[in-house]
Amino acid sequence: MENKFKFYNTLTRNIDTVIPHEDGKIAMYTCGPTVYHYAHIGNLRSYIMEDVLEKALRYVGYDVKRVMNITDVGHLSSDADTGEDKMLKGAKREHKTVMEIAKFYTDAFFDDCKKLNIKRPDVVEPATNCIPEFIHMIEVLLEKGYAYVAGGNVYFDTSRLDDYYVFSSQSEKELLVGVRDDVEEDVNKRNKNDFVLWFTKSKFEDQALKWDSPWGVGYPGWHIECSCISIKHLGIHCGGVDNIFPHHTNEIAQSESYLGHKWCGYWFHVNHLNDKSGKMSKSKGDFLTVSLLQEKGYDPIVYRMFCLQSHYRKPLEFSYEVLDNMSVAYKKLVKRIADLKADGTVDEGKFAEYKEKFCDAISNDLNTSMAITIVYDLLKDDTLNDATKRALAEDFDRVLSLNLTTAKVENPAEDTEVDAELEAYILEKIEERKAAKKEKDFAKADAIRDDLLAKGIVLKDTREGVIWHKA
Numbered sequence: 001m002e003n004k005f006k007f008y009n010t011l012t013r014n015i016d017t018v019i020p021h022e023d024g025k026i027a028m029y030t031c032g033p034t035v036y037h038y039a040h041i042g043n044l045r046s047y048i049m050e051d052v053l054e055k056a057l058r059y060v061g062y063d064v065k066r067v068m069n070i071t072d073v074g075h076l077s078s079d080a081d082t083g084e085d086k087m088l089k090g091a092k093r094e095h096k097t098v099m100e101i102a103k104f105y106t107d108a109f110f111d112d113c114k115k116l117n118i119k120r121p122d123v124v125e126p127a128t129n130c131i132p133e134f135i136h137m138i139e140v141l142l143e144k145g146y147a148y149v150a151g152g153n154v155y156f157d158t159s160r161l162d163d164y165y166v167f168s169s170q171s172e173k174e175l176l177v178g179v180r181d182d183v184e185e186d187v188n189k190r191n192k193n194d195f196v197l198w199f200t201k202s203k204f205e206d207q208a209l210k211w212d213s214p215w216g217v218g219y220p221g222w223h224i225e226c227s228c229i230s231i232k233h234l235g236i237h238c239g240g241v242d243n244i245f246p247h248h249t250n251e252i253a254q255s256e257s258y259l260g261h262k263w264c265g266y267w268f269h270v271n272h273l274n275d276k277s278g279k280m281s282k283s284k285g286d287f288l289t290v291s292l293l294q295e296k297g298y299d300p301i302v303y304r305m306f307c308l309q310s311h312y313r314k315p316l317e318f319s320y321e322v323l324d325n326m327s328v329a330y331k332k333l334v335k336r337i338a339d340l341k342a343d344g345t346v347d348e349g350k351f352a353e354y355k356e357k358f359c360d361a362i363s364n365d366l367n368t369s370m371a372i373t374i375v376y377d378l379l380k381d382d383t384l385n386d387a388t389k390r391a392l393a394e395d396f397d398r399v400l401s402l403n404l405t406t407a408k409v410e411n412p413a414e415d416t417e418v419d420a421e422l423e424a425y426i427l428e429k430i431e432e433r434k435a436a437k438k439e440k441d442f443a444k445a446d447a448i449r450d451d452l453l454a455k456g457i458v459l460k461d462t463r464e465g466v467i468w469h470k471a
Contacts, residue, residue, distance in 0.1 A: 005060055005363045008313055010167055010244060010267040015365050020235055025063045028054055029230035031239040034071040035105035036090030039112055040287040041303060042273035042280030046240040048304055049270045049312040051118040055399045056362040068121040069229045072102040072128050073209045075222040081196045088208055098208040112290040115300040117401035127225040131211045134220040134228050137258055138197045146257040151188035152201035154215055156254055158193045166252050167244050195250050196221040223250040231255055236266040244269060270312045297456045302327045305402055308368040334407040336379055337393050344387030354378050354392050362399055426457055430466050
């Protein structure tokens, strides 16, 4: 099965077959979180799909090593090297030290990953562990003439490259030339797309984390971190589409200048999760987290299934209505699998036939939607006995990680029962909500709806009035 796996490579703009540097072995690098706040579910869509990619590669026979960085210094609020350090921003917001913030939100991130069945990478490397490596790489770039010191900071000189915009077509490159005209100007830069490798001069004198360097006491820029950590073990580089420019573009620029040859040949990018107002972002204020979904009564695995039902390269729009439908579909799916008889002999021929179909789906640009369709197909296949169906579901779940054979199956009778006290409370709250809407107090009306949803009660407004049911 090896050498059949292919996905869309952002660098070549083609669906490329993966050819590893070392036969049978693949190294993956994931741009990890900047741990100044909780990850929202849009961030986590990328990590879910990268997790599926890793598990799919393992499933078809590769020995995979996956590395992730943790950005705990150097990521400014603007990708153009302006604004406040995000870690310092988080520390000020919560009146804690930067390292306290980093520890808390790193743990929170991996707790969310656990809820979503995202495997912890083999290597997790905080940026603050690698300061000597960053300094060495910058020294080499200066020696080679790819970097310069100005105003106390060290910058990468993008004019030294024949092709800086490596991810873009010619027409896109023409549009990108002026992409940073609207950002705060850094008078020290020779070219507007130059980027900081090391800061010693910053408008934030209270920058918490600083280290000695040949250029003065300071801290690294964001882009140098991923290059340095990933350069040791890299075959496939992963991230969200918002990382393509400038972050991954800058990584390639500094890494290939440092090495003196081509660097990473495969780039895997996951598209945005949107809501009705557009791309999800922490800058909007309120944002959806895994914990919030749980508070509203959703199993986090339902969100994972929601992501897998769409292709990773397509934008995905989130709504509670869609998640409600997905929750119903998920409960029915795991119940069908739970109802399969445990006894019987697995039909090895049929097992191999369906396994090949599944491998073809995940190996063909990670078609997770087709992979789930195959699960439904095998369940309704009358030529398969229950033992074979269950064995296949368990086998496919090594990639899908939807708890297909281990999920707790709710008793439908118990699920619809509501005691008299709760029913009275529901009806009272419906009337309160009705009055609030009449007074145009929509915040209160929404709060009542959310309160009931947290208790597992879904309200639906119809022409005939409000109806309710258990989630």
